[in-house]
Amino acid sequence: MKAEIIAVGTELLMGQIVNTNAQYIARACADIGVGVYYQTVVGDNPERMMETFRIAMSRADVVICTGGLGPTQDDLTKDVLAELVRQKLVLHRPSMEKIEELFRKRNMPMVESNARQALMPEHSDPLQNDTGLAVGVALTFEGTHFILLPGPPKEMKPMFDRYAAPWIQSRLEGVQPLHSVMLKFAGIGESLLEHELIDLIKEQTDPTIAPYAKEGEVAIRLTTRAATAAEAESRLKPLEEEIRRRLGQHVYASEDITIEQQIVRMLKERGQKLAVAESCSGGLLSDMLTAIPGSSAAFAGGIVCYSNELKHKLLGVPMEQLEGPSALGAISEQTARTLAEQLLVRVTADYGISVTGVAGPDESEGKPVGTVYVGLAVRGGQTTVFPLQLSGNRESIKLRSAKSALYQLWKLLKT
């Protein structure tokens, strides 16, 4: 079954708000085994809405539309659908009573336009609105199922989950739900990942393999249709195992979590803590870790040693190591080492991570942009320094240096 999601609203079209409804519905459709093939946004204009409905009808089995069910003159979705399916709009009594009741309670006169929210095409099924006034609509016309939902997410989501999804599912025949596994990778780029799996990506049709890349992370999703979870697993598992056989040293999770979430989880399980000394990552690594609820159990804190003074005063790096004609410099393997080790002298933590390098846009200490050293000190163990050469702008280099540092810690923790 093919679905198209339509969002109606000039405020979406003009970019005043982001279309998060489409994301929600697309995910929810995947869960019930309905594939979304198109998403469209159109303004509050009846001719263009009609054209959009007609195009959707020609290419989709289910058309799910959000927005335009409110009381104002701009709210025209029901009028347009009624015209398309050649039905009158009639009052849905229970919805009308709810509206009247509300105005009575508030002791306010009901504006006539509010009654518009209780209208529905004559031969359609109402979708109850548990969190607002506008009633939703479900109907089938010339073989296409239409679902109209309110625009505000707090009304749309419960209406979809409680009423629209079951309505759609009752019309699905013989379609099995989708099952998928997400594998998250660190320490490998998107093109190398794909290169290593190219034969599978090209030849695999069930399960399908789809690679993704975002914000310094790479993932692949394996998807199949099956009647039961056990049947799905029997197909997903061998493929996952083959991928792990090739690239297992990069797979940090088989669910959609960030590497920092994985690390906080692993540290909590061990009752261990991490501290960080950030020069070129400039606080980003701390920010990523503290974005995770409950991370204080695994993250002791850090020092953003942006100046040589702070590296020296707060972390004991000798000034002669940092500055002077024959100094190794702040951007050096030795300074990364000292920073990581001195953290463990000053802070109660099990692991000390340091990041020092050149985020750009200008080179520093004669070292090119993208030169980065990550230090990893282990309490009661050894310190290792990882030299990196990263590409991209300042923002990317900060992000990649932070992610690389986390990758090194993850490699250590998983062993």
Place this chain on the structure above:
Amino acid sequence: MKAEIIAVGTELLMGQIVNTNAQYIARACADIGVGVYYQTVVGDNPERMMETFRIAMSRADVVICTGGLGPTQDDLTKDVLAELVRQKLVLHRPSMEKIEELFRKRNMPMVESNARQALMPEHSDPLQNDTGLAVGVALTFEGTHFILLPGPPKEMKPMFDRYAAPWIQSRLEGVQPLHSVMLKFAGIGESLLEHELIDLIKEQTDPTIAPYAKEGEVAIRLTTRAATAAEAESRLKPLEEEIRRRLGQHVYASEDITIEQQIVRMLKERGQKLAVAESCSGGLLSDMLTAIPGSSAAFAGGIVCYSNELKHKLLGVPMEQLEGPSALGAISEQTARTLAEQLLVRVTADYGISVTGVAGPDESEGKPVGTVYVGLAVRGGQTTVFPLQLSGNRESIKLRSAKSALYQLWKLLKT
């Protein structure tokens, strides 16, 4: 001129990511006087992409498409457009050289698929990619202008602003250019701002006034069409002055910069430096400051004192102030004061900012989520503590506490 925005990508269609690109482009189109009439999302499927292009051609003058320019087998946008306009794909030499150079630098063999990122239809204009490898495309076919942009926002945004927008503008005929002024506000919410300006927002038609809110900042844009900058200014200036008369104490810039950019600029002009002690903001404030190129001249560094141990050991807050039955606690006016003042004892800086509070999701020390204290210590001057009660989730509270701290420093610096 009518535009349609198309986003290509199965990960968008399936709801794995939100289509923020469409929002960005819709707003940017409004800025150059181009109206967006439709937005569409389609998967990485060549037949459906082709159909989507054809429908867009039939109803739009400009088709702006994001996504599918990368190196993988799924990246087909250029192939589909080339087929539509009946042109061959050819190599764009400068882009190819950039790709080869990168692989040489990394000392890695170039995977063949990477060359795909340098392809463009034979008779098209390249759009330079300053932040990535895939070259963009602009061409006109049967009266419709096509723009292909990369999917990752960090590549798409600069390419649109620097190269695609001027290309489109050069094709707008007989339309006077838009001139606008952006006023950026701090320390005031969107609804209060709108309330104070409601008469202007409702009655003004030229210049128009549009409020925006994003990432803890509020802005308004005043826009008019005029043949010359002088003519535009004669209309924009009086309106800006009226707004400043009402809300001038919140206007930190009349251009689109963040408050941290403004603060780094002001500190550099004065030859002064800032240091930060972050508890609940968790490194975000440091990250925001170090995101700015050249910020090391104004930012000495900071301490992410996430645990009481770090507040005590690195910043000298007495343990009896932090813990114990009669302690004031880490989340207190006194601790914010001590943290800010002790920064200036330990670090060579002119201003010390501290942020301590409850980011959630759970309350802490019996204080509710959103309780935050910002301390601001001035070398050779006084220390002030600002108690805040912020709303929102963990991410919002981190962001708002960091932005509030910057607002307090800005108020001090501007006097």
